[in-house]
Amino acid sequence: MNELLLLALAFGRISLGSFAGGLASIALIYHEVVIHYHWLSPEEFEQMISLAQMSPGPIAVNAATYIGKRLAGLPGAAVATAFMVGTPIVLLLTIAYTIKFFPLGTKAKHKITQSLRPGVAALLTASALRLFSSSLGKPIYLLLAPLALFLLLKSKAKDQPSLAIILCGALAVATALAARAL
Amino acid sequence: MIKDIFFLFLKSSLLALGGGFVFIGFIELEIKKKSWDSLCDIPSLIAVSTSLPGPIITNLSYLIGKSLKGSIGGLTAILGAILPPFLIIYFLAPLLMNQGASNYFVATFLRGGLIGVMVFVLLTASRWICAVCKMGAVSFISYVLMTVLMLMGVHPLFALSIGFIVNISWGGKRDIE
Structure with a gap:
């Protein structure tokens, strides 16, 4: 099948x-x-x-x-990005149109949001475990985990997750450089 | 106004590093600074954008742009928000990644960063899991079931649908606000 069509379907x-933001989309x-299309190797996926x-912008985009x-x-690139961004907008317009005919009460809306929560938790857990199992390939890097935990919870970088993540990368490079110099 | 919208979202997307929730805080301030907050109901737009699937940043950009200047405004806001990341990834990623495999330091940098991402996801996950625990047994069991299905290689969207049906039928006896 046409590659562009496959990209559109996959990213749609x-x-x-992807509920509750980019992390769940991992x-x-x-x-x-x-798993499905074998477009990337697990190694390239991690990178x-x-x-x-x-980098700036939504992780999934x-x-x-x-x-x-x-x-x-x-x-x-244009098709995949457009479908990633456009699908929820189309969905929103459809819902807005449908709701005109079948109005939803606040209670029903609340119920729907509540019912999605366990799914979001599952997506996030699955994402975290995927990343964890891939990091086991080079377990030495796991030594950075306490630092990441500190940066994301206690330091000034806690409101800037990207900065904390870049710092983790920088420290890994610094350690590698030091190891070479010795 | 269209031009203002475009550049506001361009700037916010570049400066608000770290995903949807950082962006929300940033754009709220920017809208107030421009005193556009009388033109759009930011809290309710945030609520809609986070309960929709898809990237929060682009959902919210569309909704704010739309309240400010109709559909054209919405599309302009999205364009402004995705242009910087699109260009950065389009031109930078192949440079980093094609040599990344061969360049030891680039690979090390990305691998170190991945640990940061993993911890970030774990922290976010733990918050959601705590919330689910308070929702009662059905929610918790469906959460465990969905996680196992996803890790077994079932399509996450399928697992998500099963969990949603279970929860909307039997879950959430003890509602939390």
């Missing part, structure tokens, strides 16, 4: 399942891109996620741009 699905991206979280470009150049 990822977008539909599990979905992994499923589509690594991409790391880079996507360091960054992933869409990256994978779209790898597969089909500029048209691929």
